[in-house]
Amino acid sequence: MTLRLGDTAPDFEQESSQGTLRFYDFLGDNWGILFSHPADYTPVCTTELGYTAKLQDEFTRRGVKAIALSVDDVESHQGWISDINETQHTTVNFPIIADQNRKVSTLYDFIHPNASETVTVRSLVIIDPHKKVRLIITYPASTGRNFNEVLRVIDSLQLTDNYKVATPANWxxxxxxVIVPSIKDEAELKQRFPKGYTAVKPYLRLTPQPDKT
Structure with a gap:
């Protein structure tokens, strides 16, 4: 199965470090981040999981729940979590899925045969409250994920879902x-963007972030 932007994120029930978990029930009405790891006790992923735990307040403020996945079993996860807490000086406060049977990895296209036929690649999926896939990023094994960028994308998605805008490079x-090009009526522009806007080109119109005072 190939997962693409706009697809409905597959639901599943699987064992995790926090017990049996049904994915949709876990997410509820929240946004979600599901990110995969090739195995337990891997060095780069240890730093990633620790950093994710430290971002708990940032995720909570945005209405986001994080959940990780590795192909090892629950017992292995518990030992790894202990190492993460010790070495990263934090407390892992989100579940890690035990995907020994590769069920979830297959549903989410986390196994790339040309990279490895047996373990998951290091992908991250953002899922909105309607259970739609909004972002997919896949990293090479040698490069740790940038969770500041993940937060930036969530901020952009939540902003652009509520206003007729897009966010420019490095926003x-x-x-x-950026005001979306489909809005052309001047009265609508004034109504939607009372702070005004700057037309750099007819198709490139900049306005202050609308939800900031």
Whole structure:
């Protein structure tokens, strides 16, 4: 199965470090981040899971739940979590799925045969409250994931879902955004963007971030 942007994220029931877990029930009405790891006790992933735990307040503020996946069993996960807590000076506060049978990995296209026929690649999927896939990033094994970028994308998605805007290159919270080209009526522009806008080109119009005072 190939998973693409806009697809409905597959539901599943699987064992995890926090017990049996049904994915949709776990997410509820929240946004979700599901990210895969090739195995337990891997060095780069140890740092990633530790950093994710440290971001708990940032995720909670955005209404996001994180959940990880590795192809090892629950007992192995528990030992790895102990190592993560010790070495990364944090407490892992989200579940790690035990995907020994590769069920979830197959549903989410986390196994790339040309990279490895047996273990998952290091992918990350953002899922919105309607259970739609909104972002897919796949990293090489040698490169740790940038969770600051993940937060930036979530901020962009949540902003652009609520306003007729898009976010430009390297956008950060509080910076100007782009008015979508489909809005052409001047009265609608004034109504939607009372702070005004700058037309760099007819198709490139910048306006202050609309949800900031």
């Amino acid at each position: 950060e919270q509080g910076q100007d955004v």
